[in-house]
Amino acid sequence: MLQRNAFDRKTLIVADRGFESYNLTAHLLEKPNTDFLIRVKQSRSAMREVAKLSMLELDCDISFSICTTQKKTGKENQNYVFLQVPKKSKPGSTTRRGRWDFGNYYPMRF
Numbered sequence: 001m002l003q004r005n006a007f008d009r010k011t012l013i014v015a016d017r018g019f020e021s022y023n024l025t026a027h028l029l030e031k032p033n034t035d036f037l038i039r040v041k042q043s044r045s046a047m048r049e050v051a052k053l054s055m056l057e058l059d060c061d062i063s064f065s066i067c068t069t070q071k072k073t074g075k076e077n078q079n080y081v082f083l084q085v086p087k088k089s090k091p092g093s094t095t096r097r098g099r100w101d102f103g104n105y106y107p108m109r110f
Helices: 022-030
Strands: 011-015 034-038 063-067 080-082 105-109
Touching: 022 034, 022 105
Parallel strands: 011 034, 063 080
Antiparallel strands: 063 105
């Protein structure tokens, strides 16, 4: 949906639980004129940085780095998430585990 639409006006994308992923979040951050609201489970299976938040109403910035390799690049900052991506993964892969369309290091802030 994001690839085939050029949002000329400000647009709010709303998604329910089960749609949260680092890949989708990165695509939404890269798309101009879009804001997003995604419900995320507050459990260990959720995005790690969101699971750390308290169960109170809040408005805060979250920033961390996504690393897909075990190399030192990008890990100087201890606030990173290692995302295991299969070696033969292609951008836009249809398998849930293989979906990462960005490079080995991606700074994420939302």
